[in-house]
Amino acid sequence: MEFIRRFFWPFNVSYNDLPAEDVYQELRGICIAGAFWPICIGALLFYFGLSLTTYQQLLGLFLILPAGGVAMYFAGRITMRRDFLPIRRFLQAPEVEADSDMAAAATIQAKNFQIYSVRRILLFQAPAFAVAFSLMAIIANLFMGFGLELWQAMVALLVAVMMGIAHAIFEYYAVAGIMFHVVRMAHKVCGDLSPEQRNRVIPLDMRRKLLFVSTFVVLPPMIILGTTMLIDIRQFLLQLGYDDALGFVPGMVGWMLLVVTVGFVISLLIFLRMADEAGDSVTELSDAMSKVEEGNLNISLVERTTDEFADIYRRFNRMVNELMERERLRDAFGRYVARELADDVMQNGTSFNSKEVNASVLFADIRDFTAMSETMSAEEVVAILNEYFSVVEPTIKEEGGWINKFGGDSLLAVFGVLTPQPDHINHAVQAALKMRHALHEFNLTQEAAGKHSLRIGMGLHCGKMVAGSVGSRERMEFTVIGDTVNMASRIEGLNKKWGTDILISEDIAKAMEGSLTVEAMPTTHVHGKSQPIQVYAVK
Known part of the structure; x- marks a missing residue:
């Protein structure tokens, strides 16, 4: 069967x-x-x-x-x-x-x-x-x-x-x-x-298909039917001996051609109208999809028919709305975590496997910000922090870094964690130098406006650390942990002691030897280390 x-x-x-x-x-x-x-x-x-x-x-x-x-x-x-x-x-x-x-x-x-x-x-x-x-x-x-x-x-x-x-x-x-x-x-x-x-x-759109069908389905049968009928009538009259009656044949031929022509034209116009209606819907949908492909989600299709295209239009509009919602979510999410992490979460869910990486850490903190904030309103504190972070964050991103967290008036940036960076040490140092220059320009603007200027201290270290998700099932955070991260924080804290703004570890100084002007600082003890450490101030 x-x-x-x-x-x-x-x-x-x-x-x-x-x-x-x-x-x-x-x-x-x-x-x-x-x-x-x-x-x-x-x-x-x-x-x-x-x-x-x-x-x-x-x-x-x-x-x-x-x-x-x-x-x-x-x-x-x-x-x-x-x-x-x-x-x-x-x-x-x-x-x-x-x-x-x-x-x-x-x-x-x-x-x-x-x-x-x-x-x-x-x-x-x-x-x-x-x-x-x-x-x-x-x-x-x-x-x-x-x-x-x-x-x-x-x-x-x-x-x-x-x-x-x-x-x-x-x-x-x-x-x-x-x-x-x-x-x-x-x-x-x-x-x-x-x-x-x-x-x-070979392209063959719906209009051509309908024209092909209308031409070959309507025209040949009508011509063949009319021709065979005329031939049969002529032969029938000849067999009956009515030769004199054959004079009507030319008129019938003309009539047949007229009927065939009119019928074909009407059929062709109907098929053309059907093709245009379907083609217009397909073209509009295709143009809308091209705009979505280019990233333009501010588009909505108005249903023009009551056939299957109406349902397709509704589904398209729902799809675009869901894409807009997803894009808004990714944009909002990307403001709280790195864009790379946001994209990964949107695509693969919230499971981040922990891994050990060799990377560089930059820890920065605003000097004397607590005392300064006592003279400012809460709104002014938040405003100046946002302005400061907006100035320094681009310098970190330019060097391929990622701000792991903001801690009030401090930030922790890492290089070589989200994406491999063989020269992550150089990127971290360049980011620190750019931050120094960006802060100088920021302070000039602040002072010209009669506002507070800021001083920051930065500490840089490199080495192995663990990157992965930390938290509970209800709330998780992707972060970096390990002695390398703690050491960067301890080194940054030494800026207050010596009045410097950029301090780097001995490991970073050795890696940058010959390409960076530094001054060796006295060896000193830091919390969590039994032996004194050597750090260098970047000139």
Whole structure:
């Protein structure tokens, strides 16, 4: 039962589980089915529409029509094997040998195969049928007493033309499913086509499809029907001996041409209107998607129809609204954590595996800020802190750093944690120098406005630390912990002791030797260390 359904109505068949080695045989079955229907219908028209004798009917059904069918089959088989060749190479190639170029060639051929099917039928199979039919009819007339008259042959060939068009339309839509199966298999290997490869795909929009269907479905049947009726009426009158009555034929021809022309124009206008309506909806949706792709989410589609496009428009608008909400969330989230972390959370969830990294730490703190804040209102304190952080944060980001946390009037920045930085030490030092310059410019602006200026101290150290999520199931924080981080904080605290603004550890000084002017400070003890440490002030 399944075989019969697939053979006679292959339009809604699922090919998801079809093995690659069976694709060609399934395609051949579809093409045979596409030819079966027109030949059967043509045989019925041949049998009932040509006023044939029993001998002529038998000879036509068992000799002439089969000869045309055989010619059509072999013409189709030869051309289809040629058209299928790039797809066959991909499907038959071992998995290890199927490269992206081979898969891309199969994808392009599969996407063009529907048009190639129409070309094959109209340019090869239909002419092959007509030639074989005509030759066998001539041979039968000459040697087998077939007695097919010229008008009957003309009607038969017109019917063959109409059946060829029906065959082309049937197969165009019938092979779509199996070709999509090929495209899906090839896409796993080559992915999306490149712009150059996409240019090799023959574009066929909805407007062209409807014009093709309207032209070949409406016009040929009307012409063939009118022509065959006139030929039949003429022959009937001749057989009855009413030769004088044939004078009406020219007028009937004119009338037939008028009816065909008017009917075709009306049908064409209707199909054009349908094509424009569908095309306008598709174009509007495509333009809107292009704007979304460019990052413009301030767009909404107004439903213009009550068909399936209305539902698509509603779904598109919901999608855009969800994207806007997601973007707002990411933007808000990115203000509290690093953008890289925000993106990772949005894509992969909140699970951050802890890892040991070799990185640099910059700890900065505002000098005497507590005493200064006692003379300011709460709003002024928050305002000057925000202005200060807005000035120094870009300098850290310029060097690939990430501010791990703000601690009131202090900040902790790390380099080489979120993304690997082989020269993270140099980036940390350059960030500190840029912060010094940015703070100088900031203070000039503050003093010119009669506001408080700020002094900061910075401490830098490098080494191993652990980066990962810390917290409970309800609330987590991605941070860095370890002796390296603590040491940077201790070094920063020494600025107050010596009146400096940038102090670096001995490890950083050695790494930057020759490229940075420093002054060795007296060795000193810091909290948490049993031995005194050596630090350097950056000039």
